[in-house]
Amino acid sequence: MSIYVEVLVRAPMDALWAHTQTPALHEQWDLRFSRIEYLPLSCDTDRQRFRYTTRIGCGLEVSGEGETVGHRRRGDGSASSALKFASAEPVSLIREGSGYWKYVPTTDGVRFLTWYDYRTRFGAVGALVDRLLFRPLIGWATAWSFDRLRLWLEDRVDPAQAVRQTLVHFVTRLALAVVFLYQGAIPKLVAGDADELAMLKDAGIPPDAVSVAVAALGTCELALAAALLVAWCRRWPAWVSLALMPIATAVVGVQSPRFFTAAFNPFSLNLAVAALAAIDLLVLAGVPSASRCQRRPPSENV
DSSP states (O other), X not given: OOEEEEEEEOSOHHHHHHHHHSHHHHHHHXXXXXXXXXXXXXXXOOOEXXXXXXXXXXXXXXXXXXXXXXXXXXXXXXXXXXXXXXXXXTTOSEEEEEEEEEEEEOSSSEEEEEEEEEEESSHHHHXXXXXXXXXXXXXXXXXXXXXHHHHHHHHOXXXXXXXXXXXXXXXXXXXXXXXXXXXXXXXXXXXXXXXXXXXXXXXXXXXXGHHHHHHHXXXXXXXXXXXXXXXXXXXXXXXXXXXXXXXXXHHHHHHOGGGGGSSSOHHHHHHHHHHHHHHHHHHHTTOOOGGGSBOSOOSSOO
């Protein structure tokens, strides 16, 4: 099963070519490599050899070598770059592979796409690890990196800044989901907290319907928590979170103001949730997403 990734980049062909063919620029946006360097050209060939290194954590690195086996520019303005790569290191799951990059000008921008495949080590065990874990991960990393490149060229979001914004988004989005998950499950659905019941009674809910209303609110909060996680890079769950906080705060302030004097109160909690949602919305524009890339080749030949 080959890996295919395509993204539309609204930038000049020359800029895209430079950022993908220059090692110092390439290693900045491609999550798969921490270092890329060209090796000296041999006088008897025009093939450019290169060495790559990937950090895999805990101070460990995997390196390999490859060569570009062809660059081609066509009369229609399109271009392609083919390569082969291999790693002799025993810890590398990838033994050898090959693939290509293609640059296809369109009226909207440049279709930048890659196709590659590789052979693995460790026999059946390596093939199983590749199928279940490594191949989905490296496919995602390729797509995420392509979108990081797109943001760099289209919106001038520096690749390092994109990583920082991704981390901020991860923390804020996860915190929002946990807050709504906890608030929906524990005080409302599990414990049936007395304060939750009291606030609904103050709001005019009939006593015989309060328990149902608490359960409904808890279910809605759980649904919002799920939406924040499932629609990970979508803006609307954060907007819903932000919009609900002033409404909830105003209702409690008018109907049950006594709760605002408690040590842990709706005002401080809702303010914190609104701030998290606002931060998430502010950073989302510069957060790369693999979902913006096409992961299957179109039916026509590319």
